[in-house]
Amino acid sequence: MQFLSDNAAPVHPRLWDAMRAADSADTPYDTDALSRELDARFTAMFGRECAALWVATGTAANCLALATMVDPHGGVVCHEEAHVEMDECGAPGFYLHGAKLLLASGEGAKLTPETIGDVLSGITRGVHQVPAQAISITQASEYGLCYRPEELAAIGALAREHGLGLHIDGARFGNAAAHLGVSPAEAAGPADALSFGFVKNGGMGAEAVILFDTEKAEMLRFRRKRAGHLQSKGRFLAAQIHAMLDDDLWLENARAANAAAAIIADAAGDRLIHPAQINELFVAMNADERAALRAQGFSFYDWDDSSIRLVTSWATDHDHADALSKAIASL
Amino acid sequence: MQFLSDNAAPVHPRLWDAMRAADSADTPYDTDALSRELDARFTAMFGRECAALWVATGTAANCLALATMVDPHGGVVCHEEAHVEMDECGAPGFYLHGAKLLLASGEGAKLTPETIGDVLSGITRGVHQVPAQAISITQASEYGLCYRPEELAAIGALAREHGLGLHIDGARFGNAAAHLGVSPAEAAGPADALSFGFVKNGGMGAEAVILFDTEKAEMLRFRRKRAGHLQSKGRFLAAQIHAMLDDDLWLENARAANAAAAIIADAAGDRLIHPAQINELFVAMNADERAALRAQGFSFYDWDDSSIRLVTSWATDHDHADALSKAIASL
Amino acid sequence: MQFLSDNAAPVHPRLWDAMRAADSADTPYDTDALSRELDARFTAMFGRECAALWVATGTAANCLALATMVDPHGGVVCHEEAHVEMDECGAPGFYLHGAKLLLASGEGAKLTPETIGDVLSGITRGVHQVPAQAISITQASEYGLCYRPEELAAIGALAREHGLGLHIDGARFGNAAAHLGVSPAEAAGPADALSFGFVKNGGMGAEAVILFDTEKAEMLRFRRKRAGHLQSKGRFLAAQIHAMLDDDLWLENARAANAAAAIIADAAGDRLIHPAQINELFVAMNADERAALRAQGFSFYDWDDSSIRLVTSWATDHDHADALSKAIASL
């Protein structure tokens, strides 16, 4: 009974079907029909003009998106616990050619205009400091918390005021939109670029970089190729994404994952370190309790000395979630 | 009837089966059993210790392999028509942080000790010039020509003499080994690193970087992650590679592609600009002739004003090859 | 009466003389006799084999030195208020090709084995995190505090234990050695590389990068050229450095600067935020008091809302220091 992560869950059957259906096509890279339809597909979804490019990983999506906004001598304001800072092995430094992550604080790994402003107001010494050129936030955050539309609007206003780009790392964007009960456009707010994640939501190896500033699309296409991310048989990535969008499978999967987490969250109660919003839970638990759960067949990640992380996915068996709930309740 | 490239051909059925079989595994990145077995698998294949890492593209494979050999201030001797120079949008400059490609000549896009030596002997001005640190050759070359084992040995000896790493871009390594009728170890010769291509040979999106200098493997793992090429569900890439190696499917596919090309090569006769060795043919043809072929339903790539490129794949229908042969013979 | 910084003070007369004496030499870059003697000169000074290269700035010295220790995918542990982090406009990201500064804390901007260890012990997640490859400390620190030999030894032992390089930013290395009353070798401790600063100590535009790991010297020479720091008339930089070493002018100048600061420190008394060791003082002072000092003709840098920074140099007129002392005492 696996609650380690959603990033290794099985691929949804409808994606398998879509990939098989794309097998016989024979135009390489992103010249196939499926890839060429992505811009229009996301433009319809978001209600504003988009350029949409597939890549295989969230790290590539985030870094390529940021590379459209930030010079090598520039900086990106992000949370001190953001994935780009903590978990990407310096990929932003590689893709942005040494640009700097400017770390801000914020409860639950969420930035606020105030914490962003604190970083910006510390940049006063001219060429001796890196100038901020973008803000990157995570929807939902590393602790599973969502930015509500009005929060996004406030950050967007700050970004515009300072001439900064706004990027959203949406590794779990579907889960966020599902929790918020808003449209994708509302969940993206005034972002200039969005890494729309599908791998954690039932995909095999396809994420979408969505550029709302479509003038940057040409640059992004060069950068993707240059990073070795322009796959020869890109139709299989495009096929996954189309299948995800068909009949809102992305939303259905995200809701299923959130629902499984909600079952466990009820049982966790006061043990929850952050409000339960999506499919990630951070639960206070001592070593003996962890051992007890593991002895019953549950696997999960030790977050720190006093807490664990539980993650559900689109494929989580609700019986497993029930079992875990009971096990936690019985601790 | 498509002879444009092998890089968009369908995925071999045995790879589909292998990927489906890997679906239920649930460990992320390269921690799954299939990924962990790759080192041993290639070690057995090559008869010397290997580290083997999957990546999605040949560009990433080449550049990551070279990054284990070359400092940012160093240089790589390669052919002036090599893929790394011509077709990767500057990816070596990105992955090697500005290192320089040092261009050598050579008939049929093959390097020789003499043409490599010409480059090396021009490096005499100390810190004012980029020092060579590696040689990269392509097996088979951009014009479909193979390095025989004794040619590889001679280049390897030169590399050792000058303290240079030796990398092989093996985008069509299988086709080369099939043509040469030698083992993979013989087709790789004394290489320190090999980009073993599968995408053009029936794969979906998996190539293997093989390091024979296994001390570099740790560095390569970091670099792969940092480049956004460590896919969450890496088991699907590993599954493709294992299926390719099972019962030498890679060799079977390569032979099929080569055989289809041989049918056409017979008909092309004196029109062949380079000897026909693998699944790529360069055929002299004027504009009227091209139009005539296209009118009959054949698609292919215009190489230059006086020649076309024809590429077959594992999936090329031999009836199509026969038809093209007849059409060429009738010109 | 200027106490803004030591980095714009006049050039010492003996350096002018040395530069004029070098005018007629006519070999370019670092092929002149003065440049070629630097290795031997510093080897004698430090009592262990050194390679010594001139560069024009401390930023270049620090970053080039670190580039000999750190891969593009690696990290450097440094203090969160270190010059490389705060004041170099992301130069380490540029010179190290995106490598990451791993920020540690420590009183008075000094690292300790404990605070370094805290950073290192947080690196546990394999390729998802940047591996530490070097430690960079500042002798004297950004707050003017010196590492005593036993402190250096402890940090060096930690570095060796973890296989990390040890770099010292010695922008005010002379002032540190003067305060500590130890030899340069003792003030450098077990460092692998030292940025030995002269510009703040009476130089015009010459710092020395000292490599105690001389095998890295060849790489450093290439990197210096590649960064555009191999000046054509390098003899003028070498001449400055030789003049600084002749009769220990570096020490004489550093002592003069420290002595001028000591005069002021006596007057500042309890206002001192950090112990007064070298030629930098951080002095608690409110806005009215600052205005009062400025009205009397003293110029200095506002450190933050409640303190100022006072810096003396080799050329500070002790009458000015006396005047400032009295002014502070009268506040």
Next chain:
Amino acid sequence: MQFLSDNAAPVHPRLWDAMRAADSADTPYDTDALSRELDARFTAMFGRECAALWVATGTAANCLALATMVDPHGGVVCHEEAHVEMDECGAPGFYLHGAKLLLASGEGAKLTPETIGDVLSGITRGVHQVPAQAISITQASEYGLCYRPEELAAIGALAREHGLGLHIDGARFGNAAAHLGVSPAEAAGPADALSFGFVKNGGMGAEAVILFDTEKAEMLRFRRKRAGHLQSKGRFLAAQIHAMLDDDLWLENARAANAAAAIIADAAGDRLIHPAQINELFVAMNADERAALRAQGFSFYDWDDSSIRLVTSWATDHDHADALSKAIASL
């Protein structure tokens, strides 16, 4: 009797005076009055708005200038024998973060609209190739040949047509203007950026990057700092440049160097491989002849097996030039 290069010649006395006069100033970096006056000074000289920044070397000047025009994924068309390609140890790869030099041919190391056009017309394969973003030419070229105003205009027109920046490497810009007998503005033509060299013309260690596209100046200031080229005592670089401009010392020095070369060129006659225009001569000469000259005390650089390079400077003794002329005539 030294004809090796102009890059190690003595510093002109008026520059020494200017530097000494700047000694007592005390504002760091480029905040001093001399540095702040550079923009206006060059604006007056060129008759159009300029931003002018000092750096210590031509390599830094060239690369920083190009960095204002070229993305990391872009390319610079330059001559295959240009200094940026041949003699800067890959510095453009470093400063431009892996951008590519796109090599063009041209007699006497001069580009023409035709040879540039050949490179541009070969860029047809979309994201698989590096897009050209700038042209860099050298005034005078590596072989000492000058671009006349109408040649510059033609290249400028091509640049504008293709949306490319135009950079001039003016390491010997003064010598070119002196030969052409035109104003600096005419010698720079429609360039967007100029590396105006002074080091080879009597300077110590100061070149000027002139941006005619002044919107890029802010970026350039950050890049200069980030590259470690913002010297603390920048006033000494600014002082050199002002002294060079005072009473057109740059032109006087360039004329003197050109005149010394002209003396030798007369004697060299048919041996000249390229027309003698500035202070560099390429002279056919066999091994015995070289030995004979060296035996008479002349030092120079062996260009290749059949020719030597002779370079004069502002300080070349015309008696030495006469002596060399006679020696060559007597061969």
